[in-house]
Amino acid sequence: MINKDKLKMMAKDKTIEEIKNIATVDPERSDRLMYIIKNCSSYIVTPNENEHWLCGSLILTKWHMDTGYGRGYSRKYYGLSCPDNFETWSFHNDELAGEAFDTHYEMEDY
Numbered sequence: 001m002i003n004k005d006k007l008k009m010m011a012k013d014k015t016i017e018e019i020k021n022i023a024t025v026d027p028e029r030s031d032r033l034m035y036i037i038k039n040c041s042s043y044i045v046t047p048n049e050n051e052h053w054l055c056g057s058l059i060l061t062k063w064h065m066d067t068g069y070g071r072g073y074s075r076k077y078y079g080l081s082c083p084d085n086f087e088t089w090s091f092h093n094d095e096l097a098g099e100a101f102d103t104h105y106e107m108e109d110y
Contacts, residue, residue: 010043015051015062022084033086036060042098046105054101059089061104 009016019037023030035055042054049064063085089104091097 009037010040010053011037011051011062012045018062018084029084033060036088042101044105050105052101052105054097057091057094057097059091059097059101059104061087061089063087 016037019030019033022033036053036058037055037060040053040055040060044052046052051062051064053060065085089097089100091100
């Protein structure tokens, strides 16, 4: 029998802490992000330090750099940008998501 308490999530410790911190502002979002990370079937960290997870028909990316589109965290504060560095893409089915995941990270610099 596998002791699930001993299993480690596929994510950097820093990422797990960021998700826990999101819970103070948006507990539902934090729960959704943790669900994806705990139940993902594939995980990759790119040379740019971006993390990508595949969970069913969903791809989750945690961008290493600020997603304020080069304008800093003040845009996030004013609600003009993503509230954190996590972004998701939904696909019609698991197969399409899996195919996209295979090359998804190659496009992160565009």
